Amino acid sequence: GAGVSQSPSNKVTEKGKDVELRCDPISGHTALYWYRQSLGQGLEFLIYFQGNSAPDKSGLPSDRFSAERTGGSVSTLTIQRTQQEDSAVYLCASSPWVGRRNYGYTFGSGTRLTVV
Amino acid sequence: AQTVTQSQPEMSVQEAETVTLSCTYDTSESDYYLFWYKQPPSRQMILVIRQEAYKQQNATENRFSVNFQKAAKSFSLKISDSQLGDAAMYFCAYYVNAGGTSYGKLTFGQGTILTVHP
Numbered sequence: 001g002a003g004v005s006q007s008p009s010n011k012v013t014e015k016g017k018d019v020e021l022r023c024d025p026i027s028g029h030t031a032l033y034w035y036r037q038s039l040g041q042g043l044e045f046l047i048y049f050q051g052n053s054a055p056d057k058s059g060l061p062s063d064r065f066s067a068e069r070t071g072g073s074v075s076t077l078t079i080q081r082t083q084q085e086d087s088a089v090y091l092c093a094s095s096p097w098v099g100r101r102n103y104g105y106t107f108g109s110g111t112r113l114t115v116v
Numbered sequence: 117a118q119t120v121t122q123s124q125p126e127m128s129v130q131e132a133e134t135v136t137l138s139c140t141y142d143t144s145e146s147d148y149y150l151f152w153y154k155q156p157p158s159r160q161m162i163l164v165i166r167q168e169a170y171k172q173q174n175a176t177e178n179r180f181s182v183n184f185q186k187a188a189k190s191f192s193l194k195i196s197d198s199q200l201g202d203a204a205m206y207f208c209a210y211y212v213n214a215g216g217t218s219y220g221k222l223t224f225g226q227g228t229i230l231t232v233h234p
Contacts, residue, residue, distance in 0.1 A: 033221070042207065043161075043224040056221060089159060104151055105222065107161035 002026075004108035006092050012114045013082055021077040021111045025094030032075050033105060034067060037089045046090075049075060082115045089113070120208055122225035129198045130233050136183075137193045137228050139208030146170075147213040150184065150191045151222070156204040164206070167191065195230075203232045 005024040013019050025032050034046040045059040049069045060066070064083075069075040079086055089112050093105035120141045129135035141150070152164040167175045167184050174182050179199075183192045191210075195202055208225040 035224075042226040043209075043222075045221050045223070048221055091159075091161065093161070104149075104163045104166050105161075106163075107153075109158060109160040112159075 004092055004094055004106050006090075006108035006111050008111055009109065010112045010114075012116060015084060015115055016081055018078065018080045019082055019113065021079075021090050021092075021113070023075045023077070023092030023094075023108060025073065025075070025092070026106055027073075029094035029096050029106070030072065031095045032069060033093045033095075034075070034077050035091045035093065037091060037110070039088070043091065046077070079113075082113075084115045087113055087115045120210060120223055120225035122206075122208055122228050124228045125226070126229045126231070128231040128233060129195070131198055131200060133198055134194060134196045135198055135230065137195075137206050137208075137230070139191045139193070139225055141189050141191065141208070141210050141223075143189070143210065143212055145212045149211045149213070150182075151209045151211070152180070152182070152191075152193045153207045153209060153224075154202075154204045155207065155227070161207070165193065198232050200232050200234060203230055205229050 007022045032049040035043040036046055037043050047054055047067050048056040051072045052069050064080045067077045089110040091107055091110045093107040095105045122139050124138055148169045150167040153161045154164050155161050165175050165177045165180050167182055174184050179196045181194045205227045207227045209222045211222050
């Protein structure tokens with residue numbers, strides 16, 4: 001697609017429920033990233049995919065968080081047994097990988113998750 | 117730890133005036149990239165400008181320019197002829213080209229909220 005697409009745009013869920021957040025990157029972008037942005041804060045790295053593999057999962061805050069990417073394209077971030085502290089905007093970004101040069105990411109508009 | 121510091125939580129500027137947003141970073145690596153991103157209320161992060169650390173020349177993009185001081189690890193953003201549409205949260209970020217499992221990860225500062233007054 002023309003941009004990075006994330007769905008849903010907003011999600012309200014009850015504490016303890018599982019949620020799935022979807023990211024559809026720009027076609028051909030091999031690298032995909034998930035970040036979390038809490039209210040008024042900067043961006044916290046969660047996980048990075050190169051193709052379908054995740055060489056860096058260091059930012060996942062707990063084992064309730066997991067992510068996968070299939071076909072080198074769509075990625076799903078799953079949060080199990082949601083807690084109120086999981087409330088945040090979850091941003092996805094993708095980038096092409098041209099050798100070792102970084103031209104910056106293209107971000108989606110994010111999913112605002114509210115756990116009540 | 118690699119860090120990015122934006123010391124100005126909020127800044128304001130009059131329309132048509134110039135404003136400078138500050139950013140400092142900490143890395144021992146020599147091969148890295150620096151970025152400024154803009155986040156309007158729509159939430160989407162928009163790349164404003166990019167600087168490669170090995171390039172001496174400061175990057176410019178229309179009304180946006182940077183003052184890159186490598187020795188001081190400083191990377192400020194200057195917005196000239198400010199417009200109402202420039203109002204947003206601005207994030208400084210960097211990426212270290214050091215390989216390993218952290219390859220590709222951008223590290224962000226806490227952001228600066230820019231208000232533009234008509």
